[in-house]
Amino acid sequence: MPSFKRTLPLLLLLSATSLAQSLSSLLGSVESLRMLSEILKTQPDIVSSLSTAKNITVLAPSNDAFSSFMKSPMAMMANGSTVGALLSYHVLEGVYKSSDFMKMPQFLPTMLMDRRFANFTMGGKQVVEAAIEDGKYNLYSGLHMKSSVSMPDVVFDGGTIHVIDSVLTLPMNVSTTAIAANLTAAAGALMHVGLVEAVDTLQSVTIFAPNNAAFQAIGNLLPGLDNDTLTSILGYHCVPMTVGFSTSLSDGQELMTLEGSKLTIHIKEGVYYVNGAKVVMGNIITSNGVVHVIDGVLNPNNTNDTPNTADETQSAAFPSATRVSNVPFTSGLMTMTGSMTSMPTSTSTAAPGSTNAANTLRGNIASGAVVGAAALFALAIVA
Helix, strand or coil: CCCCHHHHHHHHHHHHHHCCCCHHHHHHHCHHHHHHHHHHCCCHHHHHHHHHCCCEEEEEECHHHHHHHHCCHHHHHCCHHHHHHHHHHCEEECCCCHHHCCCCCEEEEECCCCCCCCCCCCCCCCEEEEEEECCEEEEECHHHCEEEEEEEEEEECCEEEEEECCCCCCCCCHHHHHHHCCCHHHHHHHHHCCCHHHHHHCCCEEEEEECHHHHHHCCCCHHHCCHHHHHHHHHCCEEECCCCCHHHCCCCCEEECCCCCEEEEEEECCEEEECCEEEEEEEEEECCEEEEEECCCCCCCCCCCCCCCCCCCCCCCCCCCCCCCCCCCCCCCCCCCCCCCCCCCCCCCCCCCCCCHHHHHHHHHHHHCCCHHHHHHHHHCCC
């Protein structure tokens, strides 16, 4: 289990003094949570809701976490409604103690209901991913940004608090997430056929997004595609009315796409595939669902394509495809130097949520963050 030896004395003190305390009084009495307490005072509606809420879990950023956040472009462009949404995203529906965390990821419902960041069909909840990794209790929020629990299980009269080391990131729409994840070919293709707004505003959607290398692998075919054909191909990567996190996908499962044809999930030795394309990074939470990054462009005219597990790199699903050197569809598209990550070509064999190559990718995201133009662009759409 994760170790908290350095914080154990303070944790024992908090546990002893917080029994039967209200959330506001507890936060006001803990110096390391002073900034959270002050920010909550600017949101009386949230404070009122939390004062009577029961069976909740508060993910409480420490003072250091807020200090780092306040220096970011996101904080500089935030407004009152954005702050309210962000605070709501830090409250889980239900009590989740540290003993409830598992190595397998869980997707825990939050109190975030703002449709800019939680655009779902009836009953759908915006979530935070939780998992034990490398001896730490980790949480993944929008843009797949990682926060770690630095002090777990602080009890108050409405539930429990976990102190975390960074502020959660609000989930963004699909196009913003794609640009932040360096999926510029996919984002550019959506823009090319005028599908950006349609995909961004769909409710409860699963997107299997090819990485740039996947589009390069069929690059010779792309100039010959008319808009209707490209629209059909892109629609085949989108599953509407379904938020398919890795934990809800199963081997042999068929999913109906926006294009109208089915795609098939394959799970081989813990590695996830969609038709014959490998999932190289899974469970990226968006404002309206989830994105899984894949290493091939799916072909709606080749729905029987299956993975070849003997090969590290899967063959393209399109006959006569040859690779090009330039990334397609990126002319005129905003690019970034501070992207979330670059998809590796030989180490990305982990299933969504697994603890080897996927952890490496997640570490790249956490260390690289979303900086400069990416953060400014993300906040511009919600300010």
